[in-house]
Amino acid sequence: MSFDFTALLPEGTPAPANRWSGxxxxxxxxxxxxxxxxPVDDLRAAMDRALAREGADIATYSLRSGPQGYRPLRDFVAEKLNRYAGIETTGDDILLTSGSLQAMDLVNTLLLEPGDTVIVEETNYGGTFSKLRAMGVKMVPVALDADGMRMDALETALNDLAAQGIRPKYIFTIATVHNPTGTILPLDRRHRMLELAKAHSVPIFEDECYSDIVWANERPPALRALDDSGMVIHIGTFSKTVGPALRVGYINADWPVLGRLVALKKDAGSPALEQMMLAEYGIDRxxxxxxxxxxxxxxxxxxxxxxxxxxxxxxxxxxxxxxxxxxxxxxxxxxxxxxxxxxxxxxxxxxxxxxxxxxxxxxxxxxxxxxxxxxxxxxxxxxxxxxxxxxxxxxxxxxxxxxxx
Amino acid sequence: MSFDFTALLPEGTPAPANRWSGxxxxxxxxxxxxxxxxPVDDLRAAMDRALAREGADIATYSLRSGPQGYRPLRDFVAEKLNRYAGIETTGDDILLTSGSLQAMDLVNTLLLEPGDTVIVEETNYGGTFSKLRAMGVKMVPVALDADGMRMDALETALNDLAAQGIRPKYIFTIATVHNPTGTILPLDRRHRMLELAKAHSVPIFEDECYSDIVWANERPPALRALDDSGMVIHIGTFSKTVGPALRVGYINADWPVLGRLVALKKDAGSPALEQMMLAEYGIDRxxxxxxxxxxxxxxxxxxxxxxxxxxxxxxxxxxxxxxxxxxxxxxxxxxxxxxxxxxxxxxxxxxxxxxxxxxxxxxxxxxxxxxxxxxxxxxxxxxxxxxxxxxxxxxxxxxxxxxxx
Incomplete structure (x- = not known):
């Protein structure tokens, strides 16, 4: 007779998933x-070179690079953030993650408790909403227009919360190639967002998963590039440029935040081969x-x-x-x-x-x-x-x- | 001036990690x-063949295999469980995970709530303890001897809990090459553990991370192999045989459990390259x-x-x-x-x-x-x-x- 697990499951556990059918x-x-x-041929060549040189290192957790992830890829990401987003940083302040979803989860785990409040763009990545709902966090939505988040609406939201004595934990924004609207926040709004955030002592959580995919091949500097106080936490991924089946994202933040995220990342490392291949592929290719x-x-x-x-x-x-x-x-x-x-x-x-x-x-x-x-x-x-x-x-x-x- | 995050952090948040120094x-x-x-040369060859044939599939989440993971590797794991552990299963009932730590987390998330009770070997993998403590779960330790978990002690523990009206959520066991004692539970104790578990309607959570590393190159059948009721959830990994920097583990369970674990796995897939390489490497090598x-x-x-x-x-x-x-x-x-x-x-x-x-x-x-x-x-x-x-x-x-x- 088949063992019945149902009485052991917490209340509200959903039924088993349907089997995937393609x-x-x-x-x-x-x-x-x-x-x-x-770019299959270039990736094959990169993977093969990296494995030939360092393949034996898979014998150790995190290769020889420690919990922040494969050092050559951290350096690549730092260079990419510099070239593409105007962020001056180094591989010392990069944490490589298993996709940008893990980056989101780590930031949320560090900062949020049930009952907390965050500010989000009213239209947003679906996972933003579902993750915050699952954590019991209140979302204050801010309207967008054709240029992304409206700064008048953000100001109103921050003032309203201040009037209620609520300090939101962060402003979440997909400032560059917003999901799903595709908008790119203009430079003047970026400066304004930083001003408002600073005035209210609310950090900014900047998600730039799609920011490399711009028809004009140029974009305004990231919010993190425009801030020198360490109030912006910046995350991104290689999913949309090289391939989403590769599970490599990253977080760039100052050490008081990054060093705590490193401590929270208890997965024994992100995928070695994907990190090695991307690093060897290199920023010029x-x-x-x-x-x-x-x-x-x-x-x-x-x-x-x-x-x-x-x-x-x-x-x-x-x-x-x-x-x-x-x-x-x-x-x-x-x-x-x-x-x-x-x-x-x-x-x-x-x-x-x-x-x-x-x-x-x-x-x-x-x-x-x-x-x-x-x-x-x-x-x-x-x-x-x-x-x-x-x-x-x-x-x-x-x-x-x-x-x- | 540097932005101060400390007031935003939940109480008890630890200080930033020290930077890794090798x-x-x-x-x-x-x-x-x-x-x-x-086996660097064989792995290189396997990776290259797989990328040449299917590299373009990294454009889609989870390749072409859906949320349970890369189908050829699921088939490999099923074959491995059959040959090594005597478990009759197929790739339909395998969930590939990002290391066996994620497998543990998924099983714990599915079954456990704060205040729940589980039975564990008194000496155990440190992560078992830290994960359960973090979840607020009570652990009832069972003593080991030179042959692993003592069945008289398990019986006493189950009876004591039953007398208090407590049904533990599972018996956690590293039955084959126990961490850290290295013991292998003999066949008669495996049968006895199943008998006791069945009598008390308590499932078994079997972790076999080290079970391939046996000097004699043979071992008793897994608990899951000896059970036909679906009461055993079995997890394992390639970390200890191919390399821990590769993040590939697996769960084998009947669909009422596995289908719920699939639904809980919200990481957009486990690493593609590591799954492709291992599958292509193949069970004979x-x-x-x-x-x-x-x-x-x-x-x-x-x-x-x-x-x-x-x-x-x-x-x-x-x-x-x-x-x-x-x-x-x-x-x-x-x-x-x-x-x-x-x-x-x-x-x-x-x-x-x-x-x-x-x-x-x-x-x-x-x-x-x-x-x-x-x-x-x-x-x-x-x-x-x-x-x-x-x-x-x-x-x-x-x-x-x-x-x-």
Whole structure:
């Protein structure tokens, strides 16, 4: 007879997951990138050189580099932060993590307790919300516009909290290539955010997972680059530039914070091979690779926008983002995107419904479309199918591809 | 001026870690393995073949295998569990993790709440204790003898708890090559443990991190192999056979448990390259490699024991373990090992003091010596230095290397 675990599980434990049955046919979720852009030959060569030289070091936890992670990759990250984000730092102040999700978890574990308050962009990475909710932390949302977080709204939020005697634990911002809106916060707003944060003694938690993916190949300095007080904690990843199956992210912060995060990281190290391969791949190849990816991804985005225009016409609203791997799009009145996502998902078209990504009042009109992974033909066919499904379910768009349905 | 984070930190947050300054000269801690045994050429070849064939798949989270991990490695683990531990399973019921520490964390997160009770071997992996303490879980220790957990003591513990109306959440056991004692639980005790566990409806959490490292190259079937009710959750790792810098562990359990652990694993996947390389390396090379490692490690253990006999003589007690990478050794009366470890550590000789590894009354007489990493000459020199330090600090051993000190 089968042993019954249910009485042993804490209250509210969900049922077992369904077994995974493969990616959907039209996969517009999940933050995957373009398989064709993975620089396989250069990565193979890098991995082989690194293993030949230092392969025997896998016999020791964390190679020969200690708990902050593989020193050559820390130096690479420091150089990348300098070149790309204007941050003056060294490998001494980098903590390599198992993806940027672990970076988020470590920062949250260090700073947050149940009942604490944080400030977040109102529309945000879904994981930001779910992690904070799971920790019992209150989120004060701040509105965005076409340039990212609104500084007037941030000021109001900080003043309101101060009036209640609440000091929020941090301002969380995806300032450069925001998820999901793709916005890049202009330099003047960055200075203003630092001013406000300083005036209220609230640190800034800056997540720059997508910040290398910018069509113009240039961007304003990171908030951390503009601050000299150590009040900004900066995290990033290689997931969106080299590959998300590699589990390597990083944290850059001053030692009073970083040294405590090192102590909290009790996983016996992040993956050795992925750290060795990326370090050996090197920043010059990385530079050229990122420029190539950006050209490819902007082409895919343009194809997506063409398909959306063709199949949804003027019924949808969106702005072409300056970078990133998704389009954040508002569907016409009458459409509720959680239902659209469910119905479309059942037919092989996967999109993220707005409420997972936004605390806005009309979040359920929005969807997030990740366009990096599917080939252009698949993007076109998927958008056409999504429009057909939307029309069948909600009656809109009425006209698609210049054909009344 | 530097931003002050201290007021934002939860009460009791420790100070920042010290910066890492390299491994100690005589490194008898940390569970590292022998650099010379890492099969670098075979691993390079495996990694290169896998990257050439499937490298582009790193563009998607978890490659093409979903949240349980890279399918070819799941199949390898299933085959390994079958050959080595007698467990009939398939890759469908394997969850690959980022090291076996994550496996422990997932199982603990699924089953435990503050105030819960678990049964543990009285002497145990230090991380077992620290993780359970951090979760606010009560540990009921069960004594060991030369054959591992004593079944009479387990029966008493289960009966005592039942008399108090307490159903423990699990019996945690490192049945095969116990950490730190190295004991292997005999088959009759395994059957008895299952009987007792079944009678009390308490699941077994079986950790087999070291179980491949056995001088005889054979071992009794795993508890999970002897159970057909799904009451055993089995975890293991490649850290001790291929390299701990690789972060790959695994869980094998029936779906009512495994499917819930999959849902709890929210790290966006375990490292891709390490999974690909190990799968491609393959079980036949793994077999030959493990036999080679076992011969090398037993040689190192014998050298360690010779050095201990030479320098500590009859003042210490230990049994030669049948496998593993450590010697668990009792120092003479008057020695307290936390102080010995501190004094020796300051002089470059790192050992684990007993109280981190044992709840026994005389735990502070024991030390754990990891012998896998240092070369034999270093083992000899380190033991000699440890004896000298011990003599200087505690006056014992009086005679060392046949020389009165």
């Amino acid at each position: 990616f959907p046919e039209f996969n517009f979720v999940g933050g995957h990138i373009d398989n064709a852009t993975v 990385f530079d050229a690779h990122v420029r190539h990816c950006n050209a490819v991804l902007e082409g895919k985005l343009d194809a997506l926008i063409d398909a959306v225009n063709e199949h949804f016409g003027t019924t949808v609203q969106f702005a072409k983002p300056p970078g990133g791997i998704f389009l954040w799009m508002k569907l016409p009145e009458g459409v509720t995107t959680p239902r659209l996502a469910a119905v479309a998902g059942a037919q092989g078209v996967a999109v993220n419904p707005g409420p997972d990504w936004s605390l806005e009042g009309d979040a359920d009109r929005w969807i997030r479309i990740c366009f990096a992974n599917p080939p252009i033909e698949t993007i076109r066919a998927g958008v056409a199918k999504l429009a057909t499904i939307c029309q069948a379910e909600f009656g809109v768009p009425e006209i698609s591809g210049n054909v009344r349905r | 491994f100690p000269e005589f490194n008898f801690v940390g569970g590292h393995i022998d650099n010379a045994t890492v 793994f077999d030959a490699h493990v036999r080679h490692c076992n011969a090398v490690l037993e040689g190192k253990l014998d050298a360690l024991i010779d050095a201990v006999n030479e320098h500590f003589g009859t003042t210490v007690q230990f049994a030669k373990p049948p496998g593993g990478i450590f010697l668990w050794m009792k120092l003479p009366e008057g020695v307290t090992t936390p102080r010995l470890a501190a004094v020796a550590g300051a002089q470059g000789v790192a050992v684990n003091p007993g109280p981190d590894w044992s709840l026994e009354g005389d735990a502070d007489r024991w030390i754990r010596i990891c012998f896998a990493n240092p070369p034999i000459e270093t083992i000899r020199a380190g033991v000699a230095k440890l004896a000298t330090i011990c003599q200087a600090e505690f006056g014992v051993p009086e005679i060392s290397g046949n020389v009165r000190r």
